[in-house]
Amino acid sequence: MKRFINIALPKGRLGEKVYGMFEAAGFECRDIKENSRKLIFENSELGIRYFWVKPSDVAIYVERGAADIGVAGKDILLEYSPDVYEFLDLNVGRCHMAVAAKRGFVDDKSKTLRVATKFTNIAKKYYSSLGRDIDIIHLNGSIELAPILNLSDVIVDIVETGATLRENNLEVVEKFEPISARLIANKSSFKFLSDKIEEIRTGISKQIAKD
Amino acid sequence: MDKFKSVLTRDEVAVFTLRALYSEYGYERYKMSKFEEYDLYARNKDFLVSENVITFTDTDGRLLALKPDVTLSIIKNSKDKPEGVIKTQYNENVYRISGGTKSFKEFMQVGLECIGNVGDAEISEVLLLAAKSLDSISERNILEISHLDIPESVLTYCGVSAAGKKNIFSYLAMKNKDGIKSVCEREGLAADKSELAVSLVDIYGSPEAVIPELDKFRVNEKASEAVDRLSSLTATLTNAGYGKKICIDFSLVVDMKYYNGIAIKGFVEGIPSGILSGGQYDNLMNKMGRKSRAIGFAVYLDELEKLSF
Numbered sequence: 268m269k270r271f272i273n274i275a276l277p278k279g280r281l282g283e284k285v286y287g288m289f290e291a292a293g294f295e296c297r298d299i300k301e302n303s304r305k306l307i308f309e310n311s312e313l314g315i316r317y318f319w320v321k322p323s324d325v326a327i328y329v330e331r332g333a334a335d336i337g338v339a340g341k342d343i344l345l346e347y348s349p350d351v352y353e354f355l356d357l358n359v360g361r362c363h364m365a366v367a368a369k370r371g372f373v374d375d376k377s378k379t380l381r382v383a384t385k386f387t388n389i390a391k392k393y394y395s396s397l398g399r400d401i402d403i404i405h406l407n408g409s410i411e412l413a414p415i416l417n418l419s420d421v422i423v424d425i426v427e428t429g430a431t432l433r434e435n436n437l438e439v440v441e442k443f444e445p446i447s448a449r450l451i452a453n454k455s456s457f458k459f460l461s462d463k464i465e466e467i468r469t470g471i472s473k474q475i476a477k478d
Numbered sequence: 479m480d481k482f483k484s485v486l487t488r489d490e491v492a493v494f495t496l497r498a499l500y501s502e503y504g505y506e507r508y509k510m511s512k513f514e515e516y517d518l519y520a521r522n523k524d525f526l527v528s529e530n531v532i533t534f535t536d537t538d539g540r541l542l543a544l545k546p547d548v549t550l551s552i553i554k555n556s557k558d559k560p561e562g563v564i565k566t567q568y569n570e571n572v573y574r575i576s577g578g579t580k581s582f583k584e585f586m587q588v589g590l591e592c593i594g595n596v597g598d599a600e601i602s603e604v605l606l607l608a609a610k611s612l613d614s615i616s617e618r619n620i621l622e623i624s625h626l627d628i629p630e631s632v633l634t635y636c637g638v639s640a641a642g643k644k645n646i647f648s649y650l651a652m653k654n655k656d657g658i659k660s661v662c663e664r665e666g667l668a669a670d671k672s673e674l675a676v677s678l679v680d681i682y683g684s685p686e687a688v689i690p691e692l693d694k695f696r697v698n699e700k701a702s703e704a705v706d707r708l709s710s711l712t713a714t715l716t717n718a719g720y721g722k723k724i725c726i727d728f729s730l731v732v733d734m735k736y737y738n739g740i741a742i743k744g745f746v747e748g749i750p751s752g753i754l755s756g757g758q759y760d761n762l763m764n765k766m767g768r769k770s771r772a773i774g775f776a777v778y779l780d781e782l783e784k785l786s787f
Contacts, residue, residue: 332750350751352729353652455745455752458620458725461683 272315272463275329275337277322281360281448285338286317288357292470314463326351326451335456336464341446342425346386352457354468355450358475362427364389364444367437369414372421383413384423393423393443411435489586489779493569495614496588496777503607505567505590510551513542518550525550525736525762528575532582544573549759549774552591553766560769563594589756589776593763596771598707601740601758602714604773608742608754609720611777616785618747620723621715621754624730625708626741628692629678631701636671638662646675651731653679682727685712689726704739711740736762742775746785753781 276282296310296317309316320328325339330349383404384390394401404419413419426439457464516533523529532544548568556564567590576583592600612619633643642665649657655676662672681691689709696702715724732741738761744754756775763772
Protein backbone atom coordinates (compact mmCIF):
# COMPACT_ATOMS: atom_id res chain seq x y z
CA MET A 268 0.00 0.00 0.00
CA LYS A 269 1.31 3.39 -0.94
CA ARG A 270 1.88 5.71 1.98
CA PHE A 271 0.16 9.08 1.49
CA ILE A 272 1.84 12.31 2.52
CA ASN A 273 -0.56 14.17 4.80
CA ILE A 274 -0.48 17.95 4.44
CA ALA A 275 -2.23 20.29 6.88
CA LEU A 276 -3.08 23.70 5.45
CA PRO A 277 -4.44 26.69 7.37
CA LYS A 278 -8.09 27.41 6.60
CA GLY A 279 -8.76 30.79 5.03
CA ARG A 280 -7.22 33.22 2.59
CA LEU A 281 -3.62 32.43 3.52
CA GLY A 282 -4.27 28.71 3.11
CA GLU A 283 -5.68 29.23 -0.39
CA LYS A 284 -2.63 31.22 -1.36
CA VAL A 285 -0.37 28.52 0.04
CA TYR A 286 -2.31 25.77 -1.74
CA GLY A 287 -1.69 27.79 -4.94
CA MET A 288 2.04 27.37 -4.30
CA PHE A 289 1.66 23.61 -3.84
CA GLU A 290 -0.39 23.44 -7.04
CA ALA A 291 2.13 25.48 -9.02
CA ALA A 292 4.87 23.18 -7.73
CA GLY A 293 3.03 20.21 -9.26
CA PHE A 294 1.20 18.85 -6.21
CA GLU A 295 -2.31 19.65 -7.32
CA CYS A 296 -5.51 18.12 -6.02
CA ARG A 297 -8.50 19.07 -8.14
CA ASP A 298 -11.30 18.40 -5.64
CA ILE A 299 -9.95 20.98 -3.25
CA LYS A 300 -11.25 23.89 -5.28
CA GLU A 301 -14.81 22.62 -5.37
CA ASN A 302 -16.87 24.19 -2.67
CA SER A 303 -17.93 21.21 -0.66
CA ARG A 304 -18.21 20.12 2.93
CA LYS A 305 -15.45 17.61 2.51
CA LEU A 306 -12.61 17.87 5.00
CA ILE A 307 -10.00 15.72 3.30
CA PHE A 308 -8.84 15.88 -0.33
CA GLU A 309 -6.70 13.26 -2.00
CA ASN A 310 -4.69 12.87 -5.13
CA SER A 311 -3.97 9.17 -5.09
CA GLU A 312 -1.78 9.36 -8.20
CA LEU A 313 0.66 11.69 -6.45
CA GLY A 314 0.07 10.05 -3.09
CA ILE A 315 -0.81 13.29 -1.34
CA ARG A 316 -3.67 14.21 0.93
CA TYR A 317 -4.62 17.73 2.01
CA PHE A 318 -6.80 18.90 4.84
CA TRP A 319 -7.81 22.32 6.08
CA VAL A 320 -7.47 22.99 9.79
CA LYS A 321 -7.70 26.04 12.01
CA PRO A 322 -4.46 27.99 11.40
CA SER A 323 -3.40 27.84 15.03
CA ASP A 324 -3.87 24.05 15.04
CA VAL A 325 -1.56 23.20 12.12
CA ALA A 326 1.50 22.91 14.35
CA ILE A 327 -0.32 20.46 16.64
CA TYR A 328 -1.32 18.23 13.71
CA VAL A 329 2.26 18.19 12.50
CA GLU A 330 3.97 17.78 15.86
CA ARG A 331 1.70 14.85 16.72
CA GLY A 332 2.18 13.25 13.32
CA ALA A 333 -1.45 13.46 12.07
CA ALA A 334 0.06 15.56 9.28
CA ASP A 335 3.54 14.88 7.92
CA ILE A 336 3.98 18.45 6.78
CA GLY A 337 2.00 21.66 7.06
CA VAL A 338 2.04 25.41 6.80
CA ALA A 339 1.92 27.44 10.01
CA GLY A 340 2.50 31.07 10.95
CA LYS A 341 5.76 31.94 12.69
CA ASP A 342 3.64 33.49 15.48
CA ILE A 343 2.25 30.06 16.35
CA LEU A 344 5.69 28.44 16.16
CA LEU A 345 7.14 31.07 18.51
CA GLU A 346 4.22 30.83 20.93
CA TYR A 347 4.05 27.04 21.25
CA SER A 348 7.61 25.99 20.25
CA PRO A 349 6.43 22.70 18.74
CA ASP A 350 9.17 20.10 18.18
CA VAL A 351 9.07 20.18 14.36
CA TYR A 352 11.37 20.99 11.46
CA GLU A 353 10.91 24.47 10.04
CA PHE A 354 11.99 24.11 6.43
CA LEU A 355 11.04 27.24 4.55
CA ASP A 356 9.93 30.82 4.99
CA LEU A 357 7.18 30.99 2.36
CA ASN A 358 7.23 34.79 2.35
CA VAL A 359 3.43 35.00 2.43
CA GLY A 360 1.15 36.19 5.23
CA ARG A 361 3.78 38.72 6.20
CA CYS A 362 3.18 40.85 9.28
CA HIS A 363 4.85 41.73 12.57
CA MET A 364 4.54 40.84 16.21
CA ALA A 365 4.25 44.23 17.83
CA VAL A 366 3.51 46.14 21.00
CA ALA A 367 0.71 48.67 20.63
CA ALA A 368 -0.92 51.14 23.00
CA LYS A 369 -3.24 54.15 23.09
CA ARG A 370 -1.84 57.03 21.06
CA GLY A 371 0.62 59.03 23.11
CA PHE A 372 1.14 56.26 25.70
CA VAL A 373 4.23 56.66 27.88
CA ASP A 374 5.45 53.63 29.84
CA ASP A 375 5.69 54.39 33.57
CA LYS A 376 8.56 52.08 34.59
CA SER A 377 7.76 52.37 38.28
CA LYS A 378 4.58 50.33 37.78
CA THR A 379 3.92 46.78 36.63
CA LEU A 380 3.00 46.94 32.96
CA ARG A 381 -0.32 45.28 32.13
CA VAL A 382 -0.08 43.41 28.82
CA ALA A 383 -3.12 41.95 27.05
CA THR A 384 -2.37 39.32 24.43
CA LYS A 385 -3.23 36.04 22.74
CA PHE A 386 0.49 35.26 22.66
CA THR A 387 1.36 34.82 26.33
CA ASN A 388 4.72 33.11 25.84
CA ILE A 389 5.94 35.54 23.20
CA ALA A 390 4.97 38.52 25.38
CA LYS A 391 6.65 37.03 28.47
CA LYS A 392 9.84 36.32 26.55
CA TYR A 393 9.95 39.74 24.96
CA TYR A 394 9.49 41.65 28.22
CA SER A 395 11.84 39.40 30.16
CA SER A 396 14.52 40.21 27.55
CA LEU A 397 13.91 43.88 28.41
CA GLY A 398 13.90 43.15 32.15
CA ARG A 399 10.45 44.76 32.44
CA ASP A 400 8.05 43.53 35.12
CA ILE A 401 4.66 42.72 33.57
CA ASP A 402 1.26 41.25 34.28
CA ILE A 403 -0.21 39.16 31.48
CA ILE A 404 -3.89 39.28 30.61
CA HIS A 405 -4.66 36.42 28.27
CA LEU A 406 -7.45 37.22 25.79
CA ASN A 407 -8.72 35.15 22.89
CA GLY A 408 -9.80 37.97 20.57
CA SER A 409 -10.58 41.66 20.16
CA ILE A 410 -7.28 42.41 21.87
CA GLU A 411 -7.51 46.06 20.74
CA LEU A 412 -10.33 46.65 23.19
CA ALA A 413 -8.13 46.08 26.23
CA PRO A 414 -6.20 49.39 26.32
CA ILE A 415 -9.30 51.36 25.30
CA LEU A 416 -11.25 50.03 28.30
CA ASN A 417 -8.16 50.35 30.51
CA LEU A 418 -8.04 46.58 30.98
CA SER A 419 -4.37 46.76 29.99
CA ASP A 420 -1.67 49.37 29.30
CA VAL A 421 -0.43 47.77 26.09
CA ILE A 422 -1.19 44.84 23.82
CA VAL A 423 1.12 42.37 22.11
CA ASP A 424 -0.42 41.24 18.85
CA ILE A 425 0.07 40.70 15.14
CA VAL A 426 0.05 43.89 13.09
CA GLU A 427 -0.30 43.78 9.35
CA THR A 428 -1.20 47.24 8.05
CA GLY A 429 -2.08 48.87 11.36
CA ALA A 430 -5.49 49.97 10.05
CA THR A 431 -7.48 48.41 12.93
CA LEU A 432 -5.16 50.10 15.42
CA ARG A 433 -5.52 53.52 13.79
CA GLU A 434 -9.30 53.27 13.64
CA ASN A 435 -9.33 52.64 17.37
CA ASN A 436 -6.95 55.45 18.26
CA LEU A 437 -4.10 53.03 18.98
CA GLU A 438 -0.55 53.05 17.62
CA VAL A 439 2.38 50.67 17.29
CA VAL A 440 4.98 51.19 20.01
CA GLU A 441 7.44 48.65 18.64
CA LYS A 442 7.55 45.93 16.02
CA PHE A 443 9.83 43.26 17.43
CA GLU A 444 9.47 40.12 15.34
CA PRO A 445 8.74 39.63 11.63
CA ILE A 446 6.09 36.95 11.03
CA SER A 447 5.30 34.91 7.91
CA ALA A 448 4.04 31.46 6.94
CA ARG A 449 6.50 28.57 7.31
CA LEU A 450 6.63 25.07 5.84
CA ILE A 451 7.00 22.68 8.76
CA ALA A 452 7.45 18.90 9.00
CA ASN A 453 7.11 16.19 11.63
CA LYS A 454 10.56 15.00 12.70
CA SER A 455 9.71 11.32 12.67
CA SER A 456 7.79 11.41 9.37
CA PHE A 457 10.73 13.16 7.74
CA LYS A 458 13.00 10.23 8.64
CA PHE A 459 10.79 7.78 6.76
CA LEU A 460 9.54 9.98 3.92
CA SER A 461 12.55 12.21 3.38
CA ASP A 462 12.71 11.77 -0.42
CA LYS A 463 9.10 12.72 -0.95
CA ILE A 464 9.16 15.59 1.55
CA GLU A 465 12.41 16.92 0.06
CA GLU A 466 10.74 16.82 -3.37
CA ILE A 467 7.88 18.95 -2.04
CA ARG A 468 10.25 21.32 -0.26
CA THR A 469 12.31 21.85 -3.42
CA GLY A 470 9.15 22.37 -5.48
CA ILE A 471 7.72 24.88 -3.04
CA SER A 472 11.01 26.74 -2.62
CA LYS A 473 10.85 27.60 -6.33
CA GLN A 474 7.43 29.21 -5.82
CA ILE A 475 8.54 31.60 -3.10
CA ALA A 476 8.26 35.21 -4.22
CA LYS A 477 11.42 37.22 -3.62
CA ASP A 478 11.11 40.66 -2.03
CA MET B 479 6.58 -17.08 27.51
CA ASP B 480 4.18 -18.22 24.78
CA LYS B 481 1.24 -18.61 27.09
CA PHE B 482 1.67 -14.99 28.18
CA LYS B 483 1.77 -13.61 24.65
CA SER B 484 -1.94 -12.98 24.40
CA VAL B 485 -2.08 -11.03 27.65
CA LEU B 486 1.11 -8.97 27.39
CA THR B 487 0.84 -5.48 25.95
CA ARG B 488 3.31 -4.19 23.41
CA ASP B 489 5.31 -2.24 25.98
CA GLU B 490 5.45 -5.19 28.36
CA VAL B 491 6.80 -7.42 25.59
CA ALA B 492 9.34 -4.70 24.76
CA VAL B 493 10.50 -4.49 28.39
CA PHE B 494 11.25 -8.23 28.52
CA THR B 495 12.83 -8.34 25.09
CA LEU B 496 15.12 -5.40 25.81
CA ARG B 497 16.09 -6.71 29.23
CA ALA B 498 17.04 -10.05 27.71
CA LEU B 499 19.01 -8.30 24.97
CA TYR B 500 21.00 -6.14 27.39
CA SER B 501 21.69 -9.09 29.70
CA GLU B 502 23.06 -11.03 26.78
CA TYR B 503 25.67 -8.28 26.38
CA GLY B 504 26.57 -8.33 30.05
CA TYR B 505 24.59 -5.34 31.32
CA GLU B 506 23.65 -5.92 34.93
CA ARG B 507 20.32 -4.92 36.34
CA TYR B 508 20.15 -1.76 38.47
CA LYS B 509 17.18 -1.49 40.79
CA MET B 510 16.35 1.89 42.18
CA SER B 511 14.27 1.42 45.28
CA LYS B 512 15.18 4.42 47.39
CA PHE B 513 14.47 8.07 46.79
CA GLU B 514 17.11 10.62 45.89
CA GLU B 515 17.40 14.02 47.48
CA TYR B 516 15.72 16.71 45.42
CA ASP B 517 19.03 18.54 45.31
CA LEU B 518 20.53 15.97 42.91
CA TYR B 519 17.93 16.84 40.29
CA ALA B 520 17.85 20.56 41.05
CA ARG B 521 21.59 20.84 40.40
CA ASN B 522 21.25 19.14 37.03
CA LYS B 523 17.89 20.55 36.01
CA ASP B 524 18.73 21.04 32.36
CA PHE B 525 19.70 17.37 32.03
CA LEU B 526 16.11 16.34 32.74
CA VAL B 527 13.50 15.99 30.00
CA SER B 528 11.14 18.22 31.95
CA GLU B 529 12.35 20.26 34.89
CA ASN B 530 9.36 19.71 37.14
CA VAL B 531 9.96 17.17 39.89
CA ILE B 532 7.56 15.75 42.49
CA THR B 533 9.02 16.41 45.92
CA PHE B 534 8.10 15.30 49.42
CA THR B 535 9.62 15.50 52.90
CA ASP B 536 11.12 12.38 54.46
CA THR B 537 10.58 11.49 58.14
CA ASP B 538 13.87 13.21 59.02
CA GLY B 539 12.93 16.42 57.22
CA ARG B 540 15.05 15.94 54.10
CA LEU B 541 13.48 17.03 50.82
CA LEU B 542 13.26 13.98 48.54
CA ALA B 543 11.97 13.50 45.02
CA LEU B 544 10.18 10.89 42.96
CA LYS B 545 12.68 10.06 40.23
CA PRO B 546 12.28 12.05 37.02
CA ASP B 547 15.32 10.28 35.59
CA VAL B 548 17.47 7.21 36.29
CA THR B 549 20.85 8.17 34.80
CA LEU B 550 21.71 10.72 37.50
CA SER B 551 21.05 8.14 40.19
CA ILE B 552 23.15 5.51 38.49
CA ILE B 553 26.09 7.89 38.26
CA LYS B 554 25.70 9.02 41.84
CA ASN B 555 25.49 5.48 43.19
CA SER B 556 28.23 3.94 41.09
CA LYS B 557 31.90 4.02 41.94
CA ASP B 558 34.14 6.27 39.88
CA LYS B 559 35.90 3.83 37.63
CA PRO B 560 38.54 5.34 35.37
CA GLU B 561 39.81 1.79 34.64
CA GLY B 562 37.53 -0.87 33.14
CA VAL B 563 33.79 -0.36 32.64
CA ILE B 564 30.58 -0.90 34.56
CA LYS B 565 27.66 -1.96 32.39
CA THR B 566 24.25 -1.27 33.85
CA GLN B 567 20.69 -1.66 32.61
CA TYR B 568 17.50 -0.48 34.22
CA ASN B 569 13.76 -0.65 33.78
CA GLU B 570 12.01 1.85 36.00
CA ASN B 571 9.05 4.15 36.22
CA VAL B 572 9.92 7.82 36.08
CA TYR B 573 7.70 10.78 36.93
CA ARG B 574 7.43 13.67 34.55
CA ILE B 575 4.98 16.21 33.25
CA SER B 576 3.06 14.75 30.36
CA GLY B 577 2.90 17.00 27.31
CA GLY B 578 -0.81 17.39 26.73
CA THR B 579 -2.28 17.41 30.24
CA LYS B 580 0.44 19.47 31.90
CA SER B 581 0.15 17.19 34.92
CA PHE B 582 2.49 14.53 36.31
CA LYS B 583 2.41 11.04 34.86
CA GLU B 584 4.27 7.80 35.40
CA PHE B 585 6.36 6.68 32.43
CA MET B 586 8.02 3.32 31.91
CA GLN B 587 11.61 3.66 30.81
CA VAL B 588 14.17 1.03 29.86
CA GLY B 589 17.77 1.92 29.28
CA LEU B 590 21.42 1.19 29.76
CA GLU B 591 24.55 3.01 30.82
CA CYS B 592 28.17 2.12 30.25
CA ILE B 593 30.44 3.94 32.68
CA GLY B 594 34.22 3.85 33.05
CA ASN B 595 37.04 3.82 30.57
CA VAL B 596 34.67 4.11 27.61
CA GLY B 597 36.46 3.71 24.28
CA ASP B 598 35.51 2.95 20.69
CA ALA B 599 34.62 -0.66 21.50
CA GLU B 600 32.11 0.36 24.17
CA ILE B 601 30.62 3.15 22.04
CA SER B 602 30.21 0.70 19.15
CA GLU B 603 28.51 -1.79 21.41
CA VAL B 604 26.08 0.78 22.78
CA LEU B 605 25.21 1.99 19.26
CA LEU B 606 24.68 -1.60 18.16
CA LEU B 607 22.39 -2.20 21.13
CA ALA B 608 20.44 0.97 20.28
CA ALA B 609 19.96 -0.30 16.71
CA LYS B 610 18.94 -3.74 17.99
CA SER B 611 16.53 -2.19 20.51
CA LEU B 612 14.75 -0.30 17.75
CA ASP B 613 14.65 -3.42 15.59
CA SER B 614 13.04 -5.40 18.38
CA ILE B 615 10.25 -2.80 18.53
CA SER B 616 9.62 -2.40 14.81
CA GLU B 617 11.38 -3.30 11.58
CA ARG B 618 10.68 0.19 10.25
CA ASN B 619 13.07 2.27 12.29
CA ILE B 620 15.81 4.84 11.91
CA LEU B 621 18.71 5.52 14.25
CA GLU B 622 19.85 9.11 13.94
CA ILE B 623 23.53 9.70 14.80
CA SER B 624 25.51 12.88 15.20
CA HIS B 625 28.94 13.79 16.49
CA LEU B 626 28.58 17.00 18.46
CA ASP B 627 32.17 18.10 17.82
CA ILE B 628 31.46 18.51 14.11
CA PRO B 629 28.88 21.35 14.18
CA GLU B 630 30.66 22.90 17.17
CA SER B 631 34.05 22.96 15.40
CA VAL B 632 32.55 24.16 12.13
CA LEU B 633 30.89 27.14 13.83
CA THR B 634 34.04 27.96 15.79
CA TYR B 635 36.05 27.82 12.56
CA CYS B 636 33.52 30.13 10.88
CA GLY B 637 34.08 32.64 13.68
CA VAL B 638 30.54 32.61 15.09
CA SER B 639 30.21 34.26 18.54
CA ALA B 640 28.90 32.33 21.55
CA ALA B 641 25.49 34.00 21.32
CA GLY B 642 25.40 33.37 17.58
CA LYS B 643 26.21 29.70 18.14
CA LYS B 644 23.32 29.34 20.53
CA ASN B 645 20.96 30.78 17.91
CA ILE B 646 22.41 28.65 15.13
CA PHE B 647 22.07 25.48 17.22
CA SER B 648 18.39 26.20 17.82
CA TYR B 649 17.86 26.80 14.09
CA LEU B 650 19.92 23.69 13.25
CA ALA B 651 17.60 21.58 15.43
CA MET B 652 14.70 22.86 13.29
CA LYS B 653 16.64 22.41 10.01
CA ASN B 654 15.84 26.08 9.46
CA LYS B 655 18.28 27.22 6.78
CA ASP B 656 16.79 30.73 6.50
CA GLY B 657 17.37 31.17 10.22
CA ILE B 658 21.00 30.02 10.05
CA LYS B 659 21.62 32.31 7.07
CA SER B 660 20.20 35.29 8.94
CA VAL B 661 22.43 34.65 11.98
CA CYS B 662 25.48 34.28 9.70
CA GLU B 663 24.60 37.59 8.08
CA ARG B 664 24.26 39.30 11.45
CA GLU B 665 27.62 37.85 12.47
CA GLY B 666 29.14 39.24 9.30
CA LEU B 667 30.39 35.88 7.99
CA ALA B 668 31.93 35.57 4.53
CA ALA B 669 29.73 33.83 1.94
CA ASP B 670 31.78 30.61 1.90
CA LYS B 671 31.67 30.29 5.69
CA SER B 672 27.96 30.96 5.82
CA GLU B 673 27.49 28.29 3.17
CA LEU B 674 29.54 25.85 5.22
CA ALA B 675 27.35 26.54 8.27
CA VAL B 676 24.16 26.04 6.24
CA SER B 677 25.49 22.75 4.83
CA LEU B 678 25.24 21.33 8.38
CA VAL B 679 21.51 21.15 7.61
CA ASP B 680 21.84 19.89 4.04
CA ILE B 681 24.20 17.02 4.68
CA TYR B 682 22.27 14.16 6.22
CA GLY B 683 21.33 10.60 5.33
CA SER B 684 22.81 7.12 5.20
CA PRO B 685 26.53 6.71 6.01
CA GLU B 686 27.10 5.57 2.44
CA ALA B 687 25.85 8.89 1.08
CA VAL B 688 27.08 11.19 3.84
CA ILE B 689 30.57 10.01 4.87
CA PRO B 690 32.25 11.08 1.59
CA GLU B 691 30.69 14.55 2.01
CA LEU B 692 32.08 15.06 5.49
CA ASP B 693 35.59 15.97 4.37
CA LYS B 694 34.53 19.60 4.04
CA PHE B 695 33.93 19.65 7.81
CA ARG B 696 37.55 18.73 8.60
CA VAL B 697 38.20 22.33 9.62
CA ASN B 698 40.54 21.48 12.50
CA GLU B 699 42.02 18.51 14.28
CA LYS B 700 39.05 18.05 16.59
CA ALA B 701 36.59 18.05 13.69
CA SER B 702 38.80 15.69 11.70
CA GLU B 703 38.94 13.25 14.59
CA ALA B 704 35.16 13.46 14.95
CA VAL B 705 34.66 12.72 11.24
CA ASP B 706 36.99 9.72 11.49
CA ARG B 707 35.19 8.42 14.56
CA LEU B 708 31.77 8.88 12.98
CA SER B 709 32.86 7.00 9.86
CA SER B 710 34.44 4.13 11.76
CA LEU B 711 31.45 3.76 14.11
CA THR B 712 28.90 3.85 11.30
CA ALA B 713 31.05 1.40 9.31
CA THR B 714 30.83 -1.04 12.22
CA LEU B 715 27.04 -0.67 12.28
CA THR B 716 26.88 -1.09 8.51
CA ASN B 717 28.92 -4.30 8.75
CA ALA B 718 26.46 -5.55 11.35
CA GLY B 719 23.68 -5.04 8.79
CA TYR B 720 22.22 -1.75 10.04
CA GLY B 721 23.54 0.53 7.29
CA LYS B 722 20.12 1.22 5.81
CA LYS B 723 18.63 2.13 9.16
CA ILE B 724 21.20 4.73 10.12
CA CYS B 725 20.88 8.40 9.40
CA ILE B 726 23.76 10.76 10.10
CA ASP B 727 22.15 14.08 10.94
CA PHE B 728 23.70 17.14 12.62
CA SER B 729 20.28 18.60 13.39
CA LEU B 730 20.31 16.28 16.39
CA VAL B 731 21.21 18.96 18.90
CA VAL B 732 21.58 18.27 22.63
CA ASP B 733 22.79 20.29 25.61
CA MET B 734 26.58 20.33 25.49
CA LYS B 735 26.79 21.15 29.18
CA TYR B 736 26.10 17.44 29.69
CA TYR B 737 26.72 15.69 26.42
CA ASN B 738 29.73 15.42 24.15
CA GLY B 739 30.84 13.31 21.20
CA ILE B 740 28.29 10.86 19.84
CA ALA B 741 24.58 11.61 20.24
CA ILE B 742 21.75 9.32 19.09
CA LYS B 743 18.00 9.40 18.68
CA GLY B 744 15.78 6.54 17.52
CA PHE B 745 12.56 6.75 15.53
CA VAL B 746 9.97 4.13 14.65
CA GLU B 747 7.55 4.67 11.78
CA GLY B 748 4.09 5.50 13.10
CA ILE B 749 5.30 7.17 16.31
CA PRO B 750 5.50 10.95 15.85
CA SER B 751 8.41 11.59 18.21
CA GLY B 752 11.70 9.89 19.01
CA ILE B 753 11.42 6.81 21.25
CA LEU B 754 15.11 6.31 21.99
CA SER B 755 17.53 8.97 23.05
CA GLY B 756 21.07 9.05 24.37
CA GLY B 757 24.75 9.51 23.74
CA GLN B 758 28.04 10.19 25.46
CA TYR B 759 27.83 12.30 28.60
CA ASP B 760 31.39 12.79 29.82
CA ASN B 761 30.56 16.43 30.58
CA LEU B 762 27.87 15.39 33.04
CA MET B 763 30.30 12.94 34.67
CA ASN B 764 32.79 15.74 34.96
CA LYS B 765 30.20 18.04 36.49
CA MET B 766 29.45 15.38 39.08
CA GLY B 767 33.15 15.10 39.93
CA ARG B 768 33.82 11.82 38.14
CA LYS B 769 36.92 11.00 36.17
CA SER B 770 35.33 8.23 34.15
CA ARG B 771 33.56 8.63 30.83
CA ALA B 772 30.08 7.39 30.00
CA ILE B 773 27.57 6.59 27.29
CA GLY B 774 24.02 5.34 27.48
CA PHE B 775 20.51 5.61 26.14
CA ALA B 776 16.90 5.28 27.24
CA VAL B 777 13.87 3.87 25.43
CA TYR B 778 10.56 5.62 26.14
CA LEU B 779 8.03 2.84 26.12
CA ASP B 780 4.89 4.88 26.77
CA GLU B 781 5.01 5.96 23.14
CA LEU B 782 4.51 2.39 21.96
CA GLU B 783 0.75 2.43 22.48
CA LYS B 784 0.59 4.85 19.56
CA LEU B 785 1.69 2.07 17.19
CA SER B 786 -1.40 0.91 15.39
CA PHE B 787 -0.01 -2.19 13.71
